Amino acid sequence: MIESFEAVVDGFVHESSPMRVVFGAGRLAEVPDEVDRMGCSRVLLVAGGPEAAYADSLADALGSRLAGRFFDVVMHVPVEVARAAADAARAAQADLVVCVGGGSSTGAAKAIALESGLPILAVPTTYAGSEMTTIWGLTEGGVKTVGRDPRVQPRVVVYDPELTLSLPSDLSAASGMNAMAHLVEGLYAPGASPITTLVAEEGVRALATALPLVVADPSDLAARSTALYGAWLAGWTLGVAGMGIHHKICHVVGGNYDLPHASVHSVVLPYAIAYNLDYASAALDRAQRALVSAGINAVNPAVGMWELEQAIGAPTTLASIGLREGDIASAAAAVAAAGMVNPRPVNQGAIEQLLRDAWTGIPPQSIRDQ
Numbered sequence: 611m612i613e614s615f616e617a618v619v620d621g622f623v624h625e626s627s628p629m630r631v632v633f634g635a636g637r638l639a640e641v642p643d644e645v646d647r648m649g650c651s652r653v654l655l656v657a658g659g660p661e662a663a664y665a666d667s668l669a670d671a672l673g674s675r676l677a678g679r680f681f682d683v684v685m686h687v688p689v690e691v692a693r694a695a696a697d698a699a700r701a702a703q704a705d706l707v708v709c710v711g712g713g714s715s716t717g718a719a720k721a722i723a724l725e726s727g728l729p730i731l732a733v734p735t736t737y738a739g740s741e742m743t744t745i746w747g748l749t750e751g752g753v754k755t756v757g758r759d760p761r762v763q764p765r766v767v768v769y770d771p772e773l774t775l776s777l778p779s780d781l782s783a784a785s786g787m788n789a790m791a792h793l794v795e796g797l798y799a800p801g802a803s804p805i806t807t808l809v810a811e812e813g814v815r816a817l818a819t820a821l822p823l824v825v826a827d828p829s830d831l832a833a834r835s836t837a838l839y840g841a842w843l844a845g846w847t848l849g850v851a852g853m854g855i856h857h858k859i860c861h862v863v864g865g866n867y868d869l870p871h872a873s874v875h876s877v878v879l880p881y882a883i884a885y886n887l888d889y890a891s892a893a894l895d896r897a898q899r900a901l902v903s904a905g906i907n908a909v910n911p912a913v914g915m916w917e918l919e920q921a922i923g924a925p926t927t928l929a930s931i932g933l934r935e936g937d938i939a940s941a942a943a944a945v946a947a948a949g950m951v952n953p954r955p956v957n958q959g960a961i962e963q964l965l966r967d968a969w970t971g972i973p974p975q976s977i978r979d980q
């Protein structure tokens with residue numbers, strides 16, 4: 611076998627579902643036409659937070675198609691919010707859910723779809739990527755449950771980079787690294803295929819190029835467009851390829867200790883790459899190649915990602931985002947107990963070391979460096 615193709619053609623299963631993606635500045639205005647195209651006429655509009663302002667203009671444009679609104683979105687979708695959202699859909703006799711916002715708005719729409727089977731049209735305003743996946747999440751009593759169901763995957767996604775201009779620099783940096791994590795794990799996740807690999811490498815290149823420009827000037831529409839393009843590729847990669855130790859740590863530690871979602875992803879990513887570096891070297895060479903083509907010439911992709919985060923002011927220590935040092939050992943035990951498919955076998959002691967490194971924020975080290 612030719613060496614450079616070995617990593618992707620030594621066997622794979624590729625499965626992805628059809629979705630319609632409409633991308634470009636000003637495309638929010640096309641949502642009513644997309645609703646008509648789907649044959650729907652009673653829209654429940656889901657949007658909370660500052661991004662609800664975009665939904666206000668959409669509400670006007672929808673006219674008589676607007677059947678109701680739901681504003682109370684909450685991160686990680688507490689079951690009470692899921693119930694209230696489903697009630698709102700029933701009361702409105704909705705035949706379509708349109709969500710405008712980050713992963714929290716998309717999550718509320720998915721909760722409705724999970725119960726009712728209603729289709730979703732998603733208009734994302736962050737880089738989280740939930741709009742491209744069949745993954746739903748619900749939280750009850752502080753415990754988050756995650757599952758997959760084809761009914762929650764939006765049928766149509768409208769990406770309008772103008773809606774991301776208001777995302778502050780710090781949220782843009784953290785959310786961008788959340789997307790970056792989907793791409794990097796997609797390179798070695800169980801569902802990786804030649805197509806996801808190509809997409810993931812392109813996404814790393816797009817985000818690594820765009821995020822420094824976005825943070826330097828949040829109103830730079832060209833940079834915003836490139837970042838949102840990277841986020842689309844990231845969400846798709848997560849949905850198709852799956853995940854490994856990085857996402858498991860973020861879900862378990864972020865969920866159990868109520869840490870901000872995108873920030874946990876940002877902190878953990880360089881350490882998760884270092885953890886897997888010697889076990890997925892061909893896959894991670896692609897991340898390195900993408901970083902180099904974006905002008906980040908570090909010794910390996912773990913250090914490159916860490917340097918990118920320093921440059922864009924993304925969170926780099928678990929201490930700074932609220933994890934107490936005394937919780938590290940129990941967090942490591944919970945991650946090890948959760949079980950996962952990952953290139954490097956999961957060992958509680960090694961996870962604890964990873965979390966300690968991420969807690970202090972020392973430069974990430976692979977086994978070879980230690």
Ligand SMILES: NC(=O)c1ccc[n+]([C@@H]2O[C@H](COP(=O)([O-])OP(=O)(O)OC[C@H]3O[C@@H](n4cnc5c(N)ncnc54)[C@H](O)[C@@H]3O)[C@@H](O)[C@H]2O)c1
Pocket residue numbers: 658659660661685686687711712713714715717735736737738739740741743744745746747773774775776777778781785788871872
């Ligand atoms: N199911 C999946 O596949 C998947 C994938 C990624 C994330 N998620 C979930 O998504 C959630 C996190 O998503 P998120 O990071 O987008 O958080 P979020 O939706 O809560 O948004 C973060 C913050 O940014 C604000 N915001 C969003 N867009 C804005 C804009 N354009 N301008 C100004 N402010 C804006 C929000 O009001 C909020 O305060 C978590 O619950 C996570 O588990 C799910």
